[in-house]
Amino acid sequence: MDKIEHIGIAVKDLEASNALFAKLLGTPHYKIEDVASEGVKTSFFQSGPNKIELLEATKPDSPIAKYLEKKGEGIHHIAFAVGDIVAEIERLKGEGFIVLNEVPKKGADNKLVAFLHPKGTNGVLVELCQEIKEG
Numbered sequence: 436m437d438k439i440e441h442i443g444i445a446v447k448d449l450e451a452s453n454a455l456f457a458k459l460l461g462t463p464h465y466k467i468e469d470v471a472s473e474g475v476k477t478s479f480f481q482s483g484p485n486k487i488e489l490l491e492a493t494k495p496d497s498p499i500a501k502y503l504e505k506k507g508e509g510i511h512h513i514a515f516a517v518g519d520i521v522a523e524i525e526r527l528k529g530e531g532f533i534v535l536n537e538v539p540k541k542g543a544d545n546k547l548v549a550f551l552h553p554k555g556t557n558g559v560l561v562e563l564c565q566e567i568k569e570g
């Protein structure tokens with residue numbers, strides 16, 4: 436894995452949290468994106484070289500809604516940038532990690548993503564993401 440790509444934070448009210456994180460980081464979010472397939476609306480902040488993703492549920496049965504119900508707001512996942520997500524999924528499966536979606540799916544921010552089950556990673560939901568190359 437190349438680096439931490441972003442940290443995902445589950446929030447109940449994206450608009451309120453956008454205002455809060457703008458105050459915290461001293462800079463407003465630079466984009467908002469709906470990922471309909473995941474039932475989630477996300478916003479992104481840049482903090483120096485790092486990114487923060489806020490996630491709000493848009494459907495009551497979305498994974499984020501379930502997470503908020505169970506655990507409340509807070510750090511939801513850590514995302515790592517990878518060069519070849521398919522190879523990385525194979526490698527991690529070989530190491531015994533539980534991959535939640537073995538076929539990478541389109542996530543927010545023009546990325547192919549896959550998640551590792553937190554059961555196998557000390558309770559941390561890990562996201563792998565690979566930039567989708569244009570053309």
Ligand code: ZN
Nearest residue numbers: 443488514562
């Ligand atoms: Zn993410």
